[in-house]
Amino acid sequence: MQEEKLRKGPWLEEEDEILTATVALLGERRWDALAKASGLSRSGKSCRLRWMNYLRPNLKHGQISAEEQQIILQLHELWGNKWSRIAQRLPGRTDNEIKNYWKSNLRKKAQVHEQETFGGLGNKAKQNLLIPECERVTPRTHNGDFTSGKDCISGTDYSSDTLEPLDFAFLNSPYEVRLSDWISCWSSEKSEIMQHQWHCCSLDLSCSCYTAWISKDSDDGLWDSLDSIWDLDYSKMMID
DNA sequence: AACTTTGTCAACCGCCTATCT
DNA sequence: TAGATAGGCGGTTGACAAAGT
Numbered sequence: 001m002q003e004e005k006l007r008k009g010p011w012l013e014e015e016d017e018i019l020t021a022t023v024a025l026l027g028e029r030r031w032d033a034l035a036k037a038s039g040l041s042r043s044g045k046s047c048r049l050r051w052m053n054y055l056r057p058n059l060k061h062g063q064i065s066a067e068e069q070q071i072i073l074q075l076h077e078l079w080g081n082k083w084s085r086i087a088q089r090l091p092g093r094t095d096n097e098i099k100n101y102w103k104s105n106l107r108k109k110a111q112v113h114e115q116e117t118f119g120g121l122g123n124k125a126k127q128n129l130l131i132p133e134c135e136r137v138t139p140r141t142h143n144g145d146f147t148s149g150k151d152c153i154s155g156t157d158y159s160s161d162t163l164e165p166l167d168f169a170f171l172n173s174p175y176e177v178r179l180s181d182w183i184s185c186w187s188s189e190k191s192e193i194m195q196h197q198w199h200c201c202s203l204d205l206s207c208s209c210y211t212a213w214i215s216k217d218s219d220d221g222l223w224d225s226l227d228s229i230w231d232l233d234y235s236k237m238m239i240d
Numbered sequence: 241a242a243c244t245t246t247g248t249c250a251a252c253c254g255c256c257t258a259t260c261t
Numbered sequence: 262t263a264g265a266t267a268g269g270c271g272g273t274t275g276a277c278a279a280a281g282t
Contacts, residue, residue, distance in 0.1 A: 010250070010276085032267065048268075049251070084270060099271075100249055 007041040011050050015040055019047055020055055053094045060092035064101050072098055 011019075022038035028051065031044030040047065053059075064072070068090055075086045083095035083102075090098065 008252075030267080044267075045253095045269095046251080052269095053250075081271065095270075096250075104248055 005041055006043050006046075008046070011054075015042070016050070016055055019050060023051055023055075053096050058092055059094065064093070064097075064105075068093065069101075069105070072102065076102065 007015075018038050018040055019042075022034055022040075026034050026037060028048075031048040033044070035042055035044040035047045038047070042050075071089060072086060075082075075089060079085055081099075083099045087093055087095040087098050
């Protein structure tokens, strides 16, 4: 009944302003409630999508650079159509943007790239090509288990066979410099956290270093305090 | 100049998973 | 523990613009 009244289609500037103000007030959470509170005739999903893909601060709207294109190519080679996962490696870019870019630009290039780079190699061989041998032991895991990998603070080696060496391929990329520039625009507290994590673990909360670091002061109120530090706007990206 | 084709991108849809009650 | 709800994700659609004929 109520849903029939919901607006669809392109967002108006006025709606963007209202949504931005409401998110600033309530944070990026409980989108259905947020949509109702805003007074917009939009679904929570629609609000979330508009925010995540267009209104969110620090989004890049320009052309995908050659560097970014290369990363997309390589990550797609490894992960397939895991757009949100790929987007996590490209700060300021959304999964939707990368997906669209892939469809319109990269699909053909990828076939050429695959042929030129890997020939008939399997996945394992592809990984080995992408990652220097000295870096194939990685400090990270994607299952959130911080008992695996290497903690860069304590130096403790938590390595296990659950690790994903693929991620390390980008730690020494020139792209890291660009990310640092991006982070430097943030508040000092937020920047400190992100710089720390980036240098160790390439922007992934599931990184052992990060979680181990968090665990040093682990208590029930920790996430609350992190919420306030991050002003909510980047918590999604990290907590996901 | 008019029409058709192709490319781009914002937005929606439906499914799946996580969380809440 | 089960059902309801919210959020996240990948696939798809459709409007619009640019390029081609």
